[in-house]
Amino acid sequence: MPLPAPSHITRLEGRTVLKLSGADRVRFLQGLVTADIEALQPAQAAWAACLTPQGRWQADFFAIPDPDDTCLLLDCATEQAEALRAQLMRFRLRSDVQMELTALPVYAAWGNRPEATLLENAISVADPRLPAAGWRLIDPPATTEQTATQLDYDLHRLALGLPDGVQDCEPGRTLAAEANMDLLGGIAWKKGCYMGQEVTARMHYRTLLKRRLVPIAATVPLPAPGTPILHNGQEVGTLRSSRDHIGLALLKVDMADKPLTCLDHNVVARPPAWLLPALGTPPEPSATTPDKP
Secondary structure, X not given: OOOOOOOEEEEOOOEEEEEEEOOOHHHHHHOOEOOOHHHOOXXXXXXXXXXXXXXXXXXXXXXXXXXXXXXXXXXXXXXXXXHHHHHHHOXXXXXXOEEEEOOOOEEEEEOOOOOHHXXXXXXXXXXXXXXXXXXXXEOOOOOOOOXXXXXXXXXXXXXHOOOOHHHHOOOOOOEOHHHOOOOOOOOOOOOOOOOOHHXXXXXXXXXXXXXXXXXXXXXXXXXXXXXXXXXXXXXXXXXXXXXXXXXXXXXXXXXXXXOEEEOOEEEEEOOOOOOHHHHOOOXXXXXXXXOXX
């Protein structure tokens, strides 16, 4: 019998954990972010975003109940951690909440389920966006063996079409649904009001969205973020994060089945099954293939 494939585990160096404590922590966060924090259960995570009043992305994070303390842990991008803390605490008013930066490490695991002892000795939750995304591990044992690299994790998330907020979203410009938060469980449609809720709901119910993040592939390494994606010489999208030959592009929703180029190289949209309904009719295989090496 073949040996089972090992789990892939790596530390995410670009992540920081904020600790949100106080008796009003759930109610406080509920009124500010896109996810339903009040519905969050032990050993679960919620993917949430802070939006501007105009419904534009400012920051996103995973909210995780601490099983050993009466607090919420916010797994966010390190470069946004202090700004996110300051932004949220502006709305504290008389709420009984406190927020502080921690030094807790964040790991990602995917592939086969990690060993039970690792999950039991870390604050572990399934990534709420997709089952194939894997697990988030906060503060695992220092002896945890890393069997993958940050590059491996980036290739994993890009192949699944999962955005990384600081790489794939522009503060004050990207709509939550453009980052596919509506399809990946990051927006709760039945909760009460939050910052940017009116615009987000209107875009959703009136189907006004024109662009979405879509995985793309090429046979050459993709260029820098911000490089235009063209169809017949006309710009129809913009490259966001990428690794080697795969990436995410903010693309017009009706362009996923069209011949595309990026810096004169052919690229092909590779929308996963969960994204196809949002792009209209499932795209037929493109007549154009990526450039041959």
